Amino acid sequence: MVEIELKNEEFELFRRYIYDKVGISLSRQKSTLVKGRLNKRLNHLGLKSFREYYDYLVHDESGEELSFFVSAISTNVTSFFRExxxxxxxxxxxxxxxxxxxxxxxxxxxxxxxxxxxxxxxxxxxxxxxxxxxxxxxxxxxxxxxxxxxxxxxxxSYEAKQVESLPREIALRSFEKLKDERGIRYRIVPKLxxxxxxxxxxxxxxxxxxxxxxxxxxxxxxxxxxxxxxxxxxxxxxxxxxxxxxxxxxxxxxxxxxxxxxxxxxxxxxxxxx
Ligand SMILES: C[S@@+](CC[C@H](N)C(=O)[O-])C[C@H]1O[C@@H](n2cnc3c(N)ncnc32)[C@H](O)[C@@H]1O
Known part of the structure; x- marks a missing residue:
């Protein structure tokens, strides 16, 4: 994989765009994170610079790339019965x-x-x-x-270890067990x-x-x-x-x-x- 540099002025473009579009305020310290998390994406898209990627991002009307960008820089961590x-x-x-x-x-x-x-x-x-x-x-x-x-x-559908920690009575009523190429999984019942x-x-x-x-x-x-x-x-x-x-x-x-x-x-x- 080719390591692509993220220049300050390029980071600034992303910073402003992401704030306007998503409300996420990226501090300047996040430059390394953006570079690290998106290098693979640029390589995958065959792009040579972050400037090219910026143009790609802002012209993607489907919103898919914005969605990808947000997933790359934020966390989707969650769990059942959190908090x-x-x-x-x-x-x-x-x-x-x-x-x-x-x-x-x-x-x-x-x-x-x-x-x-x-x-x-x-x-x-x-x-x-x-x-x-x-x-x-x-x-x-x-x-x-x-x-x-x-x-x-x-x-x-979720991995067994996510479901096994739930109270048994709740798990039994809420999931059906299935097996696919990923192994044993538990899928939320259609009724829910x-x-x-x-x-x-x-x-x-x-x-x-x-x-x-x-x-x-x-x-x-x-x-x-x-x-x-x-x-x-x-x-x-x-x-x-x-x-x-x-x-x-x-x-x-x-x-x-x-x-x-x-x-x-x-x-x-x-x-x-x-
Ligand atoms: C850490 S997860 C929290 C999930 C769940 N609410 C919880 O507490 O377990 C944060 C979620 O917020 C979403 N998110 C971030 N910015 C958003 C925005 N502007 N509009 C809608 N969703 C956003 C992210 O994609 C991510 O899935």
């Missing part, structure tokens, strides 16, 4: 939510869903804790900017999969137009990449699409430093839309 304290909190909140509903309808958004563990965990959780789960009309919108992770999420709609969606630039307000929004470990201005704007927009009283879940290392008139801290990185 355990939040699930404990949700257990006590659920009876209040269901009691407040005239129609048996719940709408949830997993924003930055990565490979699907988060939206599927929400469903596993609801199936386990709602005795009349089958009578509820539950829909989850799960979105991410990376088409690569979304393809995994849509398939909904069909409740999730996966969409390629950029939280920074795509419009927030939704038919219904959401009863919960999960946007965990996504805003870590954004600067303050982008974060605040995103949270303001979440405020518009959440029902009054509904919770917004952030990652455990994330917090809201503004919007106190719209959101109140009610649990571990959980904020209530006032």
């Amino acid at each position: 355990s304290a939040q699930w404990v909190w949700l257990e006590s909140y659920l009876p209040k939510l269901t009691a407040s509903k005239r129609e048996k309808k719940i709408r949830i958004w997993s924003a930055g869903c990565s490979s699907g563990e988060e939206p599927y965990t929400i469903l596993m959780f609801l199936q386990h804790h709602l005795s009349d789960f089958d009578q509820w009309d539950i829909k989850i919108l799960a979105t991410d900017i990376s088409s690569k992770v979304l393809a995994k999420a849509i398939e909904g 999969r069909e409740k999730v709609t996966f969409r390629l969606y950029n939280l920074v630039t795509d419009p927030f137009f939704f038919k219904n307000r959401f009863d919960m929004v999960f946007c965990r470990n996504v805003m870590i990449y954004f600067d303050d201005v982008t974060r605040q704007e995103l949270v303001r927009r979440f405020g518009r699409v959440l029902s009054p009283g509904a919770p917004l879940f952030l990652g455990s290392s994330e917090s809201l430093t503004s919007q106190r008139e719209t959101f109140k801290l009610i649990g571990s990185s959980i904020y209530q839309r006032l």
